[in-house]
Each structure stands twice: as structure tokens, then as C-alpha cells.
Amino acid sequence: MSNAPQFGLNGPQSEAVLYLDGPALVLAGAGSGKTRVITQKITYMIEDRGYDPRTIAALTFTNKAALEMQERVAKLLKQPRQAKLLTVSTFHSLGVKILRQEANHLGLKDRFSIMDSDDCYSLVQDLAITTDKQLIRRIQNDISLWKNGLVTPELALRNAKDEDEAQSARIYASYVATLSSYQAVDFDDLIRLPVELFRDNETVRDKWQRRLRYLLVDEYQDTNTCQYELLKLMVTGLGKKPMFTAVGDDDQAIYAWRGASVENLANLQVDFPDLKLIKLEQNYRSTTRILQAANAVIANNPKLFEKALWSEHGLGEPIKVHAMPNDEQEAEQVAIMISADHFERKNKWSDYAILYRGNHQARVIEQALRNQRIPYTISGGQSFFDKAEIKDIIAYLRLLANQDDDPAFIRAVTTPRRGIGQSTLEVLGAFSGQWQCSLFEAVFKGGIEAKLTDRQLGPLRDFCNFINDLESRASRPGPAGSGDNAAQVLDDLMEAIHYEHYLYDTLEERAAQSRWQNVLDFVQWLKDRGRGGKDRDGEEKNVLELTQMVALMSMLEGKDEDPDAIRMSTLHASKGLEYPHVFLVGVEEGILPHKGDPDAPVETLAQRIEEERRLMYVGITRAKRTLQLTWCKKRKRGGEHVHCDVSRFIAEMQLDVGDAPPKETEVISPRERLARMKELLATPKTKEIT
DNA sequence: GCGCAAAGTATTTTT
DNA sequence: TACTTTGCGC
Numbered sequence: 001m002s003n004a005p006q007f008g009l010n011g012p013q014s015e016a017v018l019y020l021d022g023p024a025l026v027l028a029g030a031g032s033g034k035t036r037v038i039t040q041k042i043t044y045m046i047e048d049r050g051y052d053p054r055t056i057a058a059l060t061f062t063n064k065a066a067l068e069m070q071e072r073v074a075k076l077l078k079q080p081r082q083a084k085l086l087t088v089s090t091f092h093s094l095g096v097k098i099l100r101q102e103a104n105h106l107g108l109k110d111r112f113s114i115m116d117s118d119d120c121y122s123l124v125q126d127l128a129i130t131t132d133k134q135l136i137r138r139i140q141n142d143i144s145l146w147k148n149g150l151v152t153p154e155l156a157l158r159n160a161k162d163e164d165e166a167q168s169a170r171i172y173a174s175y176v177a178t179l180s181s182y183q184a185v186d187f188d189d190l191i192r193l194p195v196e197l198f199r200d201n202e203t204v205r206d207k208w209q210r211r212l213r214y215l216l217v218d219e220y221q222d223t224n225t226c227q228y229e230l231l232k233l234m235v236t237g238l239g240k241k242p243m244f245t246a247v248g249d250d251d252q253a254i255y256a257w258r259g260a261s262v263e264n265l266a267n268l269q270v271d272f273p274d275l276k277l278i279k280l281e282q283n284y285r286s287t288t289r290i291l292q293a294a295n296a297v298i299a300n301n302p303k304l305f306e307k308a309l310w311s312e313h314g315l316g317e318p319i320k321v322h323a324m325p326n327d328e329q330e331a332e333q334v335a336i337m338i339s340a341d342h343f344e345r346k347n348k349w350s351d352y353a354i355l356y357r358g359n360h361q362a363r364v365i366e367q368a369l370r371n372q373r374i375p376y377t378i379s380g381g382q383s384f385f386d387k388a389e390i391k392d393i394i395a396y397l398r399l400l401a402n403q404d405d406d407p408a409f410i411r412a413v414t415t416p417r418r419g420i421g422q423s424t425l426e427v428l429g430a431f432s433g434q435w436q437c438s439l440f441e442a443v444f445k446g447g448i449e450a451k452l453t454d455r456q457l458g459p460l461r462d463f464c465n466f467i468n469d470l471e472s473r474a475s476r477p478g479p480a481g482s483g484d485n486a487a488q489v490l491d492d493l494m495e496a497i498h499y500e501h502y503l504y505d506t507l508e509e510r511a512a513q514s515r516w517q518n519v520l521d522f523v524q525w526l527k528d529r530g531r532g533g534k535d536r537d538g539e540e541k542n543v544l545e546l547t548q549m550v551a552l553m554s555m556l557e558g559k560d561e562d563p564d565a566i567r568m569s570t571l572h573a574s575k576g577l578e579y580p581h582v583f584l585v586g587v588e589e590g591i592l593p594h595k596g597d598p599d600a601p602v603e604t605l606a607q608r609i610e611e612e613r614r615l616m617y618v619g620i621t622r623a624k625r626t627l628q629l630t631w632c633k634k635r636k637r638g639g640e641h642v643h644c645d646v647s648r649f650i651a652e653m654q655l656d657v658g659d660a661p662p663k664e665t666e667v668i669s670p671r672e673r674l675a676r677m678k679e680l681l682a683t684p685k686t687k688e689i690t
Numbered sequence: 691g692c693g694c695a696a697a698g699t700a701t702t703t704t705t
Numbered sequence: 706t707a708c709t710t711t712g713c714g715c
Contacts, residue, residue, distance in 0.1 A: 422691080
């Protein structure tokens with residue numbers, strides 16, 4: 001196998017592209033061109049090695065990344081339309097696809113609902129009979145971690161260490177039962193259920209293995225146990241060699257809190273002994289100074305793999321750190337600095353990014369940018385599909401698809417108000433519980449007449465008849481065999497529920513207007529996809545199927561942001577992106593590193609700091625040319641100003657060491673950097689780990 | 691059953 | 706500070 005550079009790639013990159021003899025792990029440092037490797041590899045497989053694009057799956061971490069990757073492959077291909085045949089999606093979307101086709105094997109109907117985290121939150125709230133927010137979240141978290149770790153409720157209960165855990169485990173059991181009575185799944189199930197299916201049913205597993213013969217997994221360091229299990233089940237068996245490429249970077253693992261385990265990287269070598277390991281260490285993104293700082297910070301973490309990033313770009317401009325009196329000043333100063341720099345260097349606004357740890361930090365910054373009349377776009381904030389008005393509409397669609405979906409029923413039947421209130425629903429709920437049926441079914445079940453007055457039952461039955469009627473039309477194939485009736489069904493729905501009227505009735509004009517616009521955008525978005533035109537995988541989808549996809553989306557693709565605007569983003573949402581000029585704000589103890597749960601066990605404390613450090617590393621390595629950091633001496637929390645200290649990570653960047661004497665010609669070799677890093681590892685810091 | 695007003699409370703990251 | 710929950714009156 002030759003690993004001579006090809007496609008304008010460097011040695012290791014083209015090696016990663018060309019290698020198709022077995023499983024491969026590409027350790028790709030920040031900015032080392034991993035997306036290029038993946039897209040080139042797919043292109044190479046199709047055009048030079050005769051792979052059918054239908055048998056290649058690329059799994060990404062977000063829908064946005066999936067979309068981008070597909071577009072990039074389309075650009076590389078001689079026949080761009082082939083890109084549509086690929087499976088490029090998140091693990092979760094792939095899970096939906098599998099579940100939809102194999103639902104019957106799991107005792108699930110193919111029109112199952114997908115519950116979002118809010119639905120699950122309310123469910124836990126009901127089951128735990130509490131309003132304690134912290135407690136509910138803790139239980140929700142426990143359940144999610146168990147599911148991700150493939151732990152059953154029985155096992156969870158048996159292994160419970162204390163009463164708290166036992167309580168969570170008991171709720172976990174009824175949580176699972178309730179979801180199944182709703183014919184619903186949660187996010188974690190989208191991966192857990194396919195795993196169980198593939199484990200128990202070899203025929204189905206073979207079928208999918210034949211269908212998807214080669215897997216590429218991006219951001220592998222952020223996969224959890226369950227996802228790894230799915231990967232293994234999809235690539236092993238059939239007496240063939242496991243074929244996949246995983247791409248990841250242990251230094252950028254920032255989702256441990258969601259059950260991701262970096263150990264999956266190490267496990268890969270154990271589970272696949274002939275794993276080909278390829279390291280991408282040349283950075284094409286940042287200046288040497290930026291990389292130096294990033295390397296210095298991450299050197300404080302224990303290492304899984306030895307890796308040394310280097311760059312051929314020059315030393316670059318010094319990294320600046322600004323101390324600010326308070327968070328409002330911070331926001332204003334950053335806005336002013338960007339504005340000045342923008343006019344001075346004649347840069348585009350979109351060359352600048354402001355990164356922060358938590359979404360709430362965006363508020364002040366937004367205000368400051370507005371004051372300075374600087375255009376901005378926010379990514380990673382509240383998702384479009386989480387807006388109340390969108391969830392209202394989705395509730396109707398969910399109910400249309402699946403009448404066992406009680407939460408959707410409750411939401412739809414009460415929004416807009418139609419004379420059905422809490423007490424009616426309570427009676428209905430008790431009745432349905434007694435007869436083990438859904439709320440919807442209970443409305444028509446014999447005996448309900450005795451429990452409810454005509455005044456209560458009337459609107460309920462009207463509502464259910466309306467849903468039934470609409471459902472029968474939604475399920476009929478449209479004219480010309482397309483999903484064309486989707487548009488008609490949606491229009492009828494919107495017309496019948498008087499949603500616009502409801503908004504203007506309950507809200508102020510401005511708010512109602514903006515919400516109604518969102519609804520219109522959403523409906524249009526659905527219509528576009530219903531016609532089978534715009535959807536990426538080119539498959540026909542009716543409204544009901546679209547509803548399932550919508551549950552996983554967080555952004556309205558296509559509804560494009562201002563192309564020339566400053567990017568604002570959380571550090572998490574910035575992963576995989578790059579910007580010429582980066583401002584990292586709020587670099588304070590308590591924010592970055594974030595102070596977590598004060599009564600969390602001590603042994604996790606070190607690990608938590610390590611994850612925060614990786615987050616810092618991700619932030620630093622987003623910058624191509626300049627990087628500026630700010631921190632505040634005081635910050636408004638709640639109503640009061642609170643004192644803040646500068647983050648330890650600033651010192652760890654070793655700015656004074658690297659920058660003090662202006663040795664402009666200093667160029668550090670990879671070897672030298674490695675030595676430096678080892679030195680750092682050997683000195684103080686490490687003792688907290690050992 | 692519903693809407694309004696006051697008080698209380700929470701602040702990490704996301705498929 | 707902003708948002709949510711609770712309570713009360715119609």
C-alpha cells in the first residue's frame with residue numbers, strides 16, 4: 001500500500017483515505033483536516049474502488065455536520081447526485097431509520113413517537129411525584145446514563161449503591177413501561193433499541209450489514225457505550241472483515257456528561273487487534289502561537305495517545321488577555337474591539353467569533369452588539385424546534401401519527417383552549433389508567449359517559465373526531481403517488497385549529513407576529529420536504545414520517561443566517577468550526593472551568609476539570625489567526641455582583657513564557673514541543689492525577 | 691375552566 | 706434579571 005501523498009493531501013491524510021483493508025482509527029488533532037479526509041475517502045471509495053454509495057454510511061455528531069459533509073462530498077464527486085444515495089446522518093437519525101423499518105420486531109408500531117427531553121422531564125416529574133427540579137434532573141440523568149450504558153432497570157436496581165439510586169432505578173422501570181404504553185421512545189432509545197434488536201435478531205442484523213457495508217464515524221471520541229456497541233454490531237459478523245474508519249481526537253472529548261467515554265478510543269484497539277492507527281498531527285488552521293498555547297493547556301491532562309500538533313504557519317500575533325471590571329463592560333469592550341478591528345483591517349464581520357461557556361452569557365453580548373450595530377448570528381442557543389409554538393404544532397402531528405401518545409394528546413387538546421381543562425383530563429386519565437388504554441381511546445370507551453358531563457365530553461369527542469378524520473386523509477397516498485397531500489393536510493390542520501387567532505388572542509402583537517411567522521416557516525419547511533424534493537436522502541416522506549425526523553433537528557436548515565455576521569456560539573457548539581479571529585469570553589474560575597455540582601464525589605472532580613480543560617482547548621483551537629481572551633473581576637449573577645477570579649487555564653497557556661522576549665523568528669519543531677510538553681507533564685500539576 | 695398578577699427561583703454543555 | 710410557578714378571582 002502506497003502512502004504517497006495524493007489528492008493534495010499530506011502523507012498520513014492520504015494513508016487514511018486509501019486504507020480500506022480493515023478497521024482504521026484516525027487520530028486527528030484539531031485543524032488537521034479530518035473532514036477533508038472523510039469526504040475524500042468517500043469520494044475515493046465510490047470513484048476509484050467501485051463502492052456503491054448506498055452501502056456507505058458516515059455518522060456525524062450533529063445534523064448540521066451531516067448536511068455539510070454530504071454537500072462537501074457532492075462537490076467532490078464527478079456525479080454529485082450520487083451523494084444523495086449515501087447515508088450521512090447522526091447516530092440518532094440512523095436509529096430512527098432502523099426503528100421505523102424494524103419496529104414490529106420490538107413490539108413497537110412504525111409510527112412511534114419520539115419524546116423530547118421536556119416530555120421526558122414531565123414524565124419523570126409525574127412518576128417521582130415531586131416538583132423538585134434538581135431531583136427530577138438527577139433522576140432523568142441517571143436514567144439516561146443507564147440507558148446509554150445498556151443497563152436494564154432490574155440491573156440498575158440490583159446494583160443501586162444507595163436509596164437515591166434505588167429510587168431512580170424504580171422510576172426508571174415505570175418510565176420504560178410508560179414510554180412503551182405511549183408507543184414512544186426517547187433519544188437514548190433511538191440507539192439502545194437498535195442495539196438490542198441487532199443483538200437478538202441475527203437476520204435483521206445481517207440485512208443491515210449487507211445494506212451498510214462501510215461505516216465512517218466522525219467525532220468518535222464523543223460516542224457513548226451504546227453507540228460503540230451499535231458500531232460493533234454493524235461491522236462484525238457475516239464472516240467478513242470489519243470495515244470502518246473512526247475519526248476522533250481524545251483531546252476534544254467534551255461530552256462525558258452525556259455518557260460519552262473516551263475509553264472507546266482505547267477500547268477500539270482492544271476489540272479490533274488489527275486496527276490501523278493513523279495520526280494526523282499537522283495543523284492547517286492556526287498560527288504557531290495559538291497552537292503553543294493550546295498544547296500547553298492540554299499538556300496538563302493525562303494523555304491517552306501521544307500526539308504533537310504543529311503548524312507551518314508563522315508565529316502569528318500574540319494572544320491577548322483582557323481583564324474587565326464586569327460582564328457588561330466585557331461585552332461592550334469586545335464589541336468595540338471587534339468593530340475597530342473590522343474597520344481597520346477591512347475584514348468581514350463573519351471573520352469574528354465570540355465563544356462562551358454557557359448560553360446565558362450570550363444575552364449581554366447580544367445587547368452590546370446591538371448597541372454597536374454589529375450584525376450577529378447565534379448558533380447553539382435555543383433550538384428552533386424547541387419553541388413553544390413549534391412544539392404545539394408538533395404535538396398535533398405526533399398525535400396524528402400515534403394516538404397512544406398521551407403527552408401529545410394533552411398538549412394538543414389544550415392548545416388552543418377548547419373548554420377542556422385539568423379536571424376533565426384528570427378524570428379521563430384515571431379512566432384510561434383503569435382500562436389500560438390511551439387517553440384518546442378512553443374518549444370513546446363505554447363507561448366514560450358516566451364519569452364526564454356532556455359539556456366535558458362534547459369537546460373531547462369533537463376533537464378526537466377531527467384528529468381521526470385528518471389522520472385518515474394523511475395516511476392516504478397523495479395524488480400522483482407522491483406525498484403531495486401533506487401540504488393539504490397541513491393547511492387543513494392550521495385552518496381548523498385557528499392557531500393564528502389563538503396567538504394574537506393570547507399574546508401581544510409583536511410576540512404573536514413573530515411566533516406566527518415561525519409557525520409559517522415550519523409549515524413551509526414541512527411542505528418542502530413532504531414533496532420529496534428537498535430532503536437529503538431523496539426518499540419520499542409523508543407528514544407523519546417527517547414528524548419523527550423533526551424531533552431530532554435543532555435547526556431550520558435552509559433558513560439561512562446572515563452570511564456576513566459575527567458568529568456567537570457556545571464552546572460545545574463551536575466544535576468542528578474555525579474562525580480567523582476568536583474572542584473567548586468569561587474565562588473565569590467557576591465559568592471555565594465551570595463549577596459543577598458542589599456535592600459531587602471528589603474523584604470525579606479531577607475528571608471534570610480535565611473535561612473543562614478540553615473545552616478550553618477546543619476554544620483556543622477554533623482560532624486561525626488571532627485569539628483574545630477576556631475575564632471579569634465581577635459578574636452579575638441573579639441580581640447581585642459577584643467577585644470572580646481569573647481562570648487557571650490562562651496561566652496554563654504559558655503566554656508569558658512563549659511571548660515575553662519578542663523572539664520573532666522562533667520556530668519550534670515538533671520534537672522540541674514534545675520535549676516541552678513532557679517537561680510540563682513531569683512538573684507539579686500531575687500529582688493530583690496519580 | 692381560564693386568565694391575570696404576584697411571588698419565587700434558578701442559572702452548563704445537547705442528540 | 707428574566708422566566709416559571711402558584712394563587713386567586715371571574
